[in-house]
Amino acid sequence: MTTWLFRRLIQALFVILAMTVIVFLGVNVIGDPVEILISPDADQAERARAIIALGLDKPLWQQYLIFLQGALHGDLGRSFVFNEPALRLIGQRMPATMELAVTAVLLSIVLGIPLGLYAGLYPDSILGRSAMAGSILGFSLPTFWVGLMFIMVFAVELGWLPSTGRGATAAFLGVQWSFLTRDGLAHMAMPALNLSLGNIALVLRLTRAGVRENLPMDYVRFARAKGLSPARVVFVHVMKNILIPIVTVIGLEFGSTIAFSVVTESVFAWPGMGKLIIDSINVLDRPVIVAYLMMIVFLFIVINLIVDLLYTALDPRVRLESRQ
Amino acid sequence: PAMAQTLSLAVSAPVTSIDPHYHTLSPNQSLDAQIFDPLVDMDATAHPVPALAESWKLVDSQTWEFHLRTTNFHNGAPFTAEDVAFTLDRVPRVLNSPGSFSIYTKAVTGVEIVDPHTIRLRTSGVYPLLPIDLTQVSMLSRSIGANPLTEDFNSGKNAIGTGPFKFVAYKPGDRIELDRNDAYWGAKPAWEHVNYRIISNDAARTSALLAGDVSLIDAVPTSDYVKLSKEPKVTLAQIVGLRLIFLWLDHQRDVSPFVEGPNGEKLDHNPLKDLRVRQALSFAINRPAIVSQVMEDSAIPSGQFLPKGSYSYVPDLAAPPYDPARARKLLAEAGYPKGFRITLHGSNDRYVNDAKIIQAVGQMWTRIGVQTKVEALPWASYVGHASKLEYSAFQFGWGTSTGEASNPLRALTATYDAAKGLGTVNRGRYSNPALDQLIDKALVTADDGARETLLQQATRMAMDDVAIIPLHQQKNIWAMRKGLSYTARADEQTRAIDIRPVK
Amino acid sequence: MSDVAAVVREETPFHRFVHEFAESKLAVAGFVVVAIIAFLAVFASVIAPQNPYDLAQLDIMDGRLPPGSVSADGLTFWLGTDDQGRDMLSGILYGLRISLTVGAGSAIIAGIIGSALGLTAAYVGGKIETGIMRLVDLQLSFPAILVALMILAFLGKGVLNVTLALVIVEWARYARTARGAALVERRREYIEAAECLALPRWRVLFRHLLPNCMPPLIVIGTIQIARAITLEATLSFLGLGVPITEPSLGLLIANGYQYMLSGKYWISFYPGIALLVTIVAINLVGDQLRDVLNPRLRR
Amino acid sequence: MSDMTLEVRNLRTHFFTRAGVVRAVEDVSFSVQRGRVLGLVGESGSGKTVTGFSIIRLVDPPGRIAGGSILFHGRDLAKLSEREMRGLRGNRIAMIFQDPMMTLNPVLRIDTQMIETVRAHAKVSHAEARARSRDALGMVGIPSPDERLESYPHQFSGGMRQRVAIAIALLHRPDLIIADEPTTALDVTIQAQILAEVQKLAANVGTALIWITHDLSVVAGLADEIAVMYAGRIVEAGDVATVLDRPSHPYTHGLIGSVPSRNKRGTRLRQIPGMTPSLLDLPEGCAFRARCAYADAACEKDPPTTEPARGHALRCFHPLLEPVA
Amino acid sequence: MSAPVIELRGVSKRFGKSFDIAARLTHRLSGALGRPYKDQTVHAVDTVDLTIRKGEVVGLVGESGCGKSTLGRMVAGIMPPSDGSVLWQGTDIATLSPEAARAVKLKVQMIFQDPYASLNPRLRVAEIVGEAPRVHGMIPRGTFDAYVDAQLHRAGLDPAYKRRYPHQFSGGQRQRIGIARALAVQPEFLVCDEAVAALDVSIQAQILNLFMDLRAELDLTYLFISHDLGVVEHLSDRVVIMYLGRIVEEARAEEIFAHANHPYTQALLSEVPRIEARKKHFVGVKGEIPSPIDRPTGCHFHPRCPHAMPRCAIEAPALREIAPGHRSACHLNT
Numbered sequence A: 001m002t003t004w005l006f007r008r009l010i011q012a013l014f015v016i017l018a019m020t021v022i023v024f025l026g027v028n029v030i031g032d033p034v035e036i037l038i039s040p041d042a043d044q045a046e047r048a049r050a051i052i053a054l055g056l057d058k059p060l061w062q063q064y065l066i067f068l069q070g071a072l073h074g075d076l077g078r079s080f081v082f083n084e085p086a087l088r089l090i091g092q093r094m095p096a097t098m099e100l101a102v103t104a105v106l107l108s109i110v111l112g113i114p115l116g117l118y119a120g121l122y123p124d125s126i127l128g129r130s131a132m133a134g135s136i137l138g139f140s141l142p143t144f145w146v147g148l149m150f151i152m153v154f155a156v157e158l159g160w161l162p163s164t165g166r167g168a169t170a171a172f173l174g175v176q177w178s179f180l181t182r183d184g185l186a187h188m189a190m191p192a193l194n195l196s197l198g199n200i201a202l203v204l205r206l207t208r209a210g211v212r213e214n215l216p217m218d219y220v221r222f223a224r225a226k227g228l229s230p231a232r233v234v235f236v237h238v239m240k241n242i243l244i245p246i247v248t249v250i251g252l253e254f255g256s257t258i259a260f261s262v263v264t265e266s267v268f269a270w271p272g273m274g275k276l277i278i279d280s281i282n283v284l285d286r287p288v289i290v291a292y293l294m295m296i297v298f299l300f301i302v303i304n305l306i307v308d309l310l311y312t313a314l315d316p317r318v319r320l321e322s323r324q
Numbered sequence B: 001p002a003m004a005q006t007l008s009l010a011v012s013a014p015v016t017s018i019d020p021h022y023h024t025l026s027p028n029q030s031l032d033a034q035i036f037d038p039l040v041d042m043d044a045t046a047h048p049v050p051a052l053a054e055s056w057k058l059v060d061s062q063t064w065e066f067h068l069r070t071t072n073f074h075n076g077a078p079f080t081a082e083d084v085a086f087t088l089d090r091v092p093r094v095l096n097s098p099g100s101f102s103i104y105t106k107a108v109t110g111v112e113i114v115d116p117h118t119i120r121l122r123t124s125g126v127y128p129l130l131p132i133d134l135t136q137v138s139m140l141s142r143s144i145g146a147n148p149l150t151e152d153f154n155s156g157k158n159a160i161g162t163g164p165f166k167f168v169a170y171k172p173g174d175r176i177e178l179d180r181n182d183a184y185w186g187a188k189p190a191w192e193h194v195n196y197r198i199i200s201n202d203a204a205r206t207s208a209l210l211a212g213d214v215s216l217i218d219a220v221p222t223s224d225y226v227k228l229s230k231e232p233k234v235t236l237a238q239i240v241g242l243r244l245i246f247l248w249l250d251h252q253r254d255v256s257p258f259v260e261g262p263n264g265e266k267l268d269h270n271p272l273k274d275l276r277v278r279q280a281l282s283f284a285i286n287r288p289a290i291v292s293q294v295m296e297d298s299a300i301p302s303g304q305f306l307p308k309g310s311y312s313y314v315p316d317l318a319a320p321p322y323d324p325a326r327a328r329k330l331l332a333e334a335g336y337p338k339g340f341r342i343t344l345h346g347s348n349d350r351y352v353n354d355a356k357i358i359q360a361v362g363q364m365w366t367r368i369g370v371q372t373k374v375e376a377l378p379w380a381s382y383v384g385h386a387s388k389l390e391y392s393a394f395q396f397g398w399g400t401s402t403g404e405a406s407n408p409l410r411a412l413t414a415t416y417d418a419a420k421g422l423g424t425v426n427r428g429r430y431s432n433p434a435l436d437q438l439i440d441k442a443l444v445t446a447d448d449g450a451r452e453t454l455l456q457q458a459t460r461m462a463m464d465d466v467a468i469i470p471l472h473q474q475k476n477i478w479a480m481r482k483g484l485s486y487t488a489r490a491d492e493q494t495r496a497i498d499i500r501p502v503k
Numbered sequence C: 001m002s003d004v005a006a007v008v009r010e011e012t013p014f015h016r017f018v019h020e021f022a023e024s025k026l027a028v029a030g031f032v033v034v035a036i037i038a039f040l041a042v043f044a045s046v047i048a049p050q051n052p053y054d055l056a057q058l059d060i061m062d063g064r065l066p067p068g069s070v071s072a073d074g075l076t077f078w079l080g081t082d083d084q085g086r087d088m089l090s091g092i093l094y095g096l097r098i099s100l101t102v103g104a105g106s107a108i109i110a111g112i113i114g115s116a117l118g119l120t121a122a123y124v125g126g127k128i129e130t131g132i133m134r135l136v137d138l139q140l141s142f143p144a145i146l147v148a149l150m151i152l153a154f155l156g157k158g159v160l161n162v163t164l165a166l167v168i169v170e171w172a173r174y175a176r177t178a179r180g181a182a183l184v185e186r187r188r189e190y191i192e193a194a195e196c197l198a199l200p201r202w203r204v205l206f207r208h209l210l211p212n213c214m215p216p217l218i219v220i221g222t223i224q225i226a227r228a229i230t231l232e233a234t235l236s237f238l239g240l241g242v243p244i245t246e247p248s249l250g251l252l253i254a255n256g257y258q259y260m261l262s263g264k265y266w267i268s269f270y271p272g273i274a275l276l277v278t279i280v281a282i283n284l285v286g287d288q289l290r291d292v293l294n295p296r297l298r299r
Numbered sequence D: 001m002s003d004m005t006l007e008v009r010n011l012r013t014h015f016f017t018r019a020g021v022v023r024a025v026e027d028v029s030f031s032v033q034r035g036r037v038l039g040l041v042g043e044s045g046s047g048k049t050v051t052g053f054s055i056i057r058l059v060d061p062p063g064r065i066a067g068g069s070i071l072f073h074g075r076d077l078a079k080l081s082e083r084e085m086r087g088l089r090g091n092r093i094a095m096i097f098q099d100p101m102m103t104l105n106p107v108l109r110i111d112t113q114m115i116e117t118v119r120a121h122a123k124v125s126h127a128e129a130r131a132r133s134r135d136a137l138g139m140v141g142i143p144s145p146d147e148r149l150e151s152y153p154h155q156f157s158g159g160m161r162q163r164v165a166i167a168i169a170l171l172h173r174p175d176l177i178i179a180d181e182p183t184t185a186l187d188v189t190i191q192a193q194i195l196a197e198v199q200k201l202a203a204n205v206g207t208a209l210i211w212i213t214h215d216l217s218v219v220a221g222l223a224d225e226i227a228v229m230y231a232g233r234i235v236e237a238g239d240v241a242t243v244l245d246r247p248s249h250p251y252t253h254g255l256i257g258s259v260p261s262r263n264k265r266g267t268r269l270r271q272i273p274g275m276t277p278s279l280l281d282l283p284e285g286c287a288f289r290a291r292c293a294y295a296d297a298a299c300e301k302d303p304p305t306t307e308p309a310r311g312h313a314l315r316c317f318h319p320l321l322e323p324v325a
Numbered sequence E: 001m002s003a004p005v006i007e008l009r010g011v012s013k014r015f016g017k018s019f020d021i022a023a024r025l026t027h028r029l030s031g032a033l034g035r036p037y038k039d040q041t042v043h044a045v046d047t048v049d050l051t052i053r054k055g056e057v058v059g060l061v062g063e064s065g066c067g068k069s070t071l072g073r074m075v076a077g078i079m080p081p082s083d084g085s086v087l088w089q090g091t092d093i094a095t096l097s098p099e100a101a102r103a104v105k106l107k108v109q110m111i112f113q114d115p116y117a118s119l120n121p122r123l124r125v126a127e128i129v130g131e132a133p134r135v136h137g138m139i140p141r142g143t144f145d146a147y148v149d150a151q152l153h154r155a156g157l158d159p160a161y162k163r164r165y166p167h168q169f170s171g172g173q174r175q176r177i178g179i180a181r182a183l184a185v186q187p188e189f190l191v192c193d194e195a196v197a198a199l200d201v202s203i204q205a206q207i208l209n210l211f212m213d214l215r216a217e218l219d220l221t222y223l224f225i226s227h228d229l230g231v232v233e234h235l236s237d238r239v240v241i242m243y244l245g246r247i248v249e250e251a252r253a254e255e256i257f258a259h260a261n262h263p264y265t266q267a268l269l270s271e272v273p274r275i276e277a278r279k280k281h282f283v284g285v286k287g288e289i290p291s292p293i294d295r296p297t298g299c300h301f302h303p304r305c306p307h308a309m310p311r312c313a314i315e316a317p318a319l320r321e322i323a324p325g326h327r328s329a330c331h332l333n334t
Ligand SMILES: Nc1ncnc2c1ncn2[C@@H]1O[C@H](COP(=O)(O)OP(=O)(O)OP(=O)(O)O)[C@@H](O)[C@H]1O
Pocket: D015, D017, D022, D023, D024, D042, D043, D044, D045, D046, D047, D048, D049, D050, D051, D061, D062, D063, D214, D279
């Protein structure tokens, strides 16, 4: 366990370091932030002043070293655009994205697993087949397109749900959350569903595949030979075994759910960090990009950690030491 | 009831800071206008009007005197000349500012407080544009303490202005909440609360209006313009804006990187330096077609920097006519009977329909024999390349924040000169000494009438020489729920105070 | 002894595979659709009434015409036109070509690179394996959109560059899958047998190990093609896709997207349908492949 | 014969696959008495497992019991409802599988897997069920059963897992245990431990036991009666001595002959030529005839079951009469 | 006595994880915290000496996980030993040039347990059998088909089937293909690792007969690994008994079965089910087979041994000759 933790930490360190180098180089390759940031009315002198103010006059390696020095003290730099510490900015936006992503993942579990179980147990039934067919649609339709359809149908035509934005929030643990208010929940419904469509399909299919693979296993037969009820066989014996791949995949997908919330957030004007990052890329706000990516890497590491721990909880055969 | 007292509106561009002096970014300035006031304001058609200064005049050729209004800041502190001095002192000292407002205050070389309601500002030379420059500078209260930090504006601590609304909360990327300032010096705002929301995605913004989540949106997408104008629940407000969409051509190099002969061979000269070629390229463009088909009538064809009605607008300078026959003839005369090949660059996420416009231009140029390849890039990388002068023909837009032609003339068409601060964004490196002289002269002409004539002459000269190829002037369009009215503004700002229920 | 025949018919694994694949009518239908789509894409230049990428053939005066309209030159736009006056039918046919090229191209290249690395990692082990797998981790923790943006900014837009970007985004998944499969197969006795017969290492790797690791790779290959096509569409939506003058299906949808509210549905709808049909068909094939190629579900 | 625990009559279990009907069990009859051990032997694919699953009615589609009766204490199991059947499974009839690595659910603790079995058939408290489980573990010779209850299957060796499976089978002291090759995957010394355990239990509890195996040597020492299966049918059955020492069916004879210890060291073994036939659409007639030295035209018809001696059943037109060397 | 073909001298094989920085860091850390690191090394084979002579059949018996396959692999040259040396006709394989090592490797071939996993499912039979000889240039041009036919025929398969794939054969037939594959490179030595364990009794007899026929025909030497004492007894000249990585007893076959010396061998023999037995009373050696990660000290068998003495837990008994050609490792013998 300790070895595993150490290994994880060392790897994470390398990943983060590599990431920052790439981003520093990458942002430089894309373009010049000053060109984007500075007012077109500014003259050449003002331009030169701004370059110095942002520290962009120094050679890149020096900028990088300065950044590293700051990072060691927990300061990932200030946004060029917002003039706020990049970390704080991300921190402000993170809850919105997180609650969206978590809800999306929850939705995928709540909808995906039961449907997948059904489709796995009754593969030839109409519902089972439709679930499978529907799941293909789940990842065939581009997210942005589905999002707009949702808005058109549920907000514009039917008027059931608010079209965009985050709605009212309430504080919990010092952070503003939407899911605590009715209005917030109403605002969250469409984007969360939109974001989770792909995941629902994925979980559904994984569950189905898991059921199909586990049903013929000896231990299932043995459980039946013990005279257990079908419900217990499915919900305890089979379920616990298929949860393992599902948890792994959900863990991995949680990361890309966050990364892909960019699209959903821009369609639904959801003020999360996905939108922040895409805006930051658009204006080459390097500190925010770097900080965001470091956060993402950190998040991935934490998620992987949780997945691994869950893994050990679910599958007693797995010992952390033996997984790379 | 209470609901009616709340106005939700949605703008397209994100506000990045509440600090009115942090970044010369129009979305920020648009928001600032709700909370803060400048000394001199712009009216809807971009003419200067009194704001915190009730009047101003030149005392001598280098000194301006402003008479200040008697009013209070949101925190009750009275507005005085001290606050003006405080503000002017602060502007150049904002930490980490990527785009400082000092470009609007740097002409001021001395401040003299005559009495609490009179202040004199001195400039180093004759500077007739000072009142116009000051339209961009919001006045702060010195009661917020010396060296106010940008963060403290975002939290609300420093967001104390004299404007029609008081700051309540800032949720970055989402909304800014405002309350009415009941002590406002101007007309009383119609709304007790304002939700100033940010919805960048065009379709989402329109949907939000249609779904009734917001009552007004700005930057109505061109594709929805026609539909919304027919929608019974919605009314529109529009005005021809100050933003010109135009094309740059490479005026400088002898061999331009993206120009080739008609069969792809290298050329040892740059056809774009030939006036006839530039004229041909301009006549080849069917501006009305672009306006009707691409912009869906939310623009007007243009042949100069400013829309009609602006100061220094040239009344008889119409948009160049669509004349492919003449274009072909000019090309032949210039020695390109078979045309040539060119790549037209542009952004795809910056201006309204930017990528579509250059495709349309590409079609049109191809039709006169200039085989055009069109390339559109995200602004973030495009602007860097363009500023490094890597392209031969490329699209840009220019919003004349000052509402008069000296601004684009200086920035776009004056010869690039870092020392004098001229030609700052002259990315075609157009250079015409005669034009430079005219501009120089206009800038030190204090008399408004004489200056206007000079600017009109300069504009005509630049356009005749095809320094840029103007395409169209965008219309600024707001859509709102029936029952509301808005005074459309040429400067694209959305001001809640100008949104009023129809009686 | 051997005079008792084991199985009557001579049957290659391929035959058996085809046979099992054909058991699902839906999958066969999917395959037929994929084949038709591939045909349409390959011969788009012959079939399409217009070359939608040739600016000289477009006229913005024909822009946004509804389906069935006739242009000034007598060309009928069966599916209408987009804002540039591009015949949607032609645009879709050519767009299919781009989408499939980008999708299949990136999936195949990424597949080759990823599997080679994954197999090597599994077979060679040690430091090389650690190195490759850390690279995979790094790649997988990097948001695809940012990678794509950086690459596209570096190289400029273009079908090739989008393909390259997708390759860089995708290869890691293959490497992971290939390594996983190879770790299992490597322990099989036939690999030991090959080693015992002193066959050269590369031969063991590519002739014995690789073919047996193909099933999972083929399965994720089909899924990745579909993924790549949608990812390309998303990149286009974010303004990072293929050049606007050579629109893929995704870009057509993204372009038409803004017209959805104004009732000019065809600009986005028909390419959407084409994309949907393509991806559904590919996934149907992929689903059946997964079942057929999965040894655990083998009957 | 009032002690008859199970009597299977003319059982047929068929698999209706796409490729055709697999007659996995065809006209199988046998019986087991209280406290007795029946060894069911045969080569791979001869239908032993399917017979076992048919008895506890766990044949999954496309398989189906196509005929015959399974009388358990006189009740025909083939006619019971699924619910009634569930009440018997694990309760009156238990089954032990071949591969101890696969039969226990890898992700559930031993106590969970045992307690759920107890509570499926007896209305007892959790603690009570746990106590019973612990006793059962003790009975099969697992040291410190209290701690072992908390373990997961993977923490056990193969032999211990098989003992856990046996303990689970014993929880309700069933009348019949079907053991499907439970020691095949185990080492010799461990196999002996399990066999010793089973012998003791059968003797003490009076359970009837069906011991399925392909290893004649194992049943030789364990079983009272032997039934030899070939291609879905029982070709010869009887008490151990009769079948092993004086086999009448050429297949049984060949099978016993090919066991190395029945041959002189270092000599060629006696072998049955050819291979086991596929059960898919097996033609009529004796299934063994292609490999049989005595086969003739008569064998193209199904041989009937005869009883050459009391308690000895045979399906052959050409029974061998001399005893094995 | 004929010359030795294979000699193992003090051969050991350990499997362990390689230590990276993180692992070393933890070791140091847990060491500092007073919790010494638990060694996870698998000692699969532990200082084994074994000589196999030309033309012999040596049976290797032992329970699951005792290192039989590992030993077989080292003999077949698939796996290098961690310690000690493997000698082929007197020369250490490790010192050979790559060329010579390859030639030796081909001389020792292996027949595997699982007839399903040991054939590449994607190759035709002809390719499976003929690939190696062709790659190694053992068949003249144009004679490929004839060569493969001959190999298949020798293994008792109809050459007409050579264009088929493995899945189209039964287990017994597959095992014949595996044998043909091994014979195709003209080996002198066969390692049969549980080569008949997966086969039905009636098929097993066929394959065992084939092995005996081939021995006579090709003058092969065998290392015959099996846990089935009956099979080993029938086939072997000499029998080697392994327990947990070590050889515990070794003797001529008759000798072992008549006068087993080591308590483990005795237990093994008494537990083997015999078809002659009737209503046998099974006893069972007490205890479980220990794991090669966590081996008992001293004699590996002592926790289960009925004759265990205090010394057995401390000192590992050496393998010593107790009768001519009969070696045993037990403290009872001293
Ligand atoms: N689900 C199924 N579908 C089709 N055929 C089946 C199925 N299950 C079993 N069979 C067939 O039934 C026959 C008998 O199988 P069974 O498992 O009873 O054999 P067995 O005697 O137990 O063999 P082994 O010793 O290998 O366990 C085999 O030919 C097998 O192919």
